[in-house]
Amino acid sequence: SQKIEQNSEALNIQEGKTATLTCNYTNYSPAYLQWYRQDPGRGPVFLLLIRENEKEKRKERLKVTFDTTLKQSLFHITASQPADSATYLCALEGFQKLVFGTGTRLLVSP
Amino acid sequence: GAGVSQSPSNKVTEKGKDVELRCDPISGHTALYWYRQSLGQGLEFLIYFQGNSAPDKSGLPSDRFSAERTGGSVSTLTIQRTQQEDSAVYLCASSLVGAGPGSPLHFGNGTRLTVT
Numbered sequence: 072s073q074k075i076e077q078n079s080e081a082l083n084i085q086e087g088k089t090a091t092l093t094c095n096y097t098n099y100s101p102a103y104l105q106w107y108r109q110d111p112g113r114g115p116v117f118l119l120l121i122r123e124n125e126k127e128k129r130k131e132r133l134k135v136t137f138d139t140t141l142k143q144s145l146f147h148i149t150a151s152q153p154a155d156s157a158t159y160l161c162a163l164e165g166f167q168k169l170v171f172g173t174g175t176r177l178l179v180s181p
Numbered sequence: 182g183a184g185v186s187q188s189p190s191n192k193v194t195e196k197g198k199d200v201e202l203r204c205d206p207i208s209g210h211t212a213l214y215w216y217r218q219s220l221g222q223g224l225e226f227l228i229y230f231q232g233n234s235a236p237d238k239s240g241l242p243s244d245r246f247s248a249e250r251t252g253g254s255v256s257t258l259t260i261q262r263t264q265q266e267d268s269a270v271y272l273c274a275s276s277l278v279g280a281g282p283g284s285p286l287h288f289g290n291g292t293r294l295t296v297t
Contacts (some may be wrong), residue, residue: 075223103283114185114272114288115224122283160223162286168237169214169286173223 073098075172077161083178090151092175094144094161099170101163104137104144109158109174118159119146151179183207187273187289194263194296202258202292206275213256214274214286215248224272230256263296270294 076095084090094104103122107115121128121137121144128135134147148155160174186205194200206213215227226240230250241247245263250256260267270293274286 077223105283105285107286112290114274114290115286116288117285120283120285162224164283166239168226168229168240170226171216171224 073165073170075099075161075163075170077159077172077175079173079175081176081178083180084151086152086179086181088151090148090155090177090179092146092159092177094146094172096142096163096172099142099163099165100139101165103164104135105162105169106133106135106144106146107160107162107171109160115160115171148177151177153179153181155179185273185275185287185289187271187292189292190290191293192295194294196265196296197262199259199261200263200294202260202271202273202294204256204258204273204275204289206254206256206273207287208254210275210277210287211253212276212278212284213250214276215256215258216272216274217269218272218291219269227258227271260294263294265296268294268296 074097106118109115119135121135132149136145158174158176162169162171188203211232213230216224228248229237245261248258270291272291274288276284278284
């Protein structure tokens with residue numbers, strides 16, 4: 072069956088460290104993968120898109136990698152700040168629509 | 182602002198009643214999606230509209246759920262004979278083109294539906 076898996080346990084890190092979140096998928100062959108941020112009571116907000124022919128994408132303190140052989144994307148936040156605390160969702164194209172993972176909650180403590 | 186607008190933000194209804202949830206997408210966005218998010222869960226795809234094409238209804242959980250999009254703009258999600266398991270946050274999103282080239286989705290803040 073098709074699955075998109077993100078670590079369901081919250082990730083707790085200290086301010087200033089690098090946070091790394093994982094997105095694994097099975098039985099999809101996505102042309103691209105996206106990452107979103109969701110704060111409590113709000114809708115997800117788009118952060119980054121990476122295409123299948125791209126290994127890595129950066130935007131300010133964010134970096135995304137995409138390994139189509141491992142069927143995995145890694146999402147990194149460098150120099151993390153308490154304001155980065157949120158749930159992060161990966162999403163990929165599945166049969167003409169965007170399919171989301173369950174998200175990983177990130178908690179950055181001062 | 183020019184974001185996606187959803188109404189109502191909260192809806193409490195009794196089991197068995199019908200509810201209508203409204204979504205105003207960003208002007209000019211041709212694609213519109215409905216997702217459902219239960220507590221602590223990911224986003225569950227419900228339905229997708231793209232331009233004048235027939236909608237992709239493959240995610241609707243039962244025939245109690247229906248949606249329409251009038252004039253290529255506003256969309257209404259209707260749930261008939263609501264059940265307690267329908268309680269969730271219903272999120273609407275729009276994008277400039279369909280899901281093919283990876284256009285980002287712009288989400289509203291959702292309607293929190295509680296069925297008592």
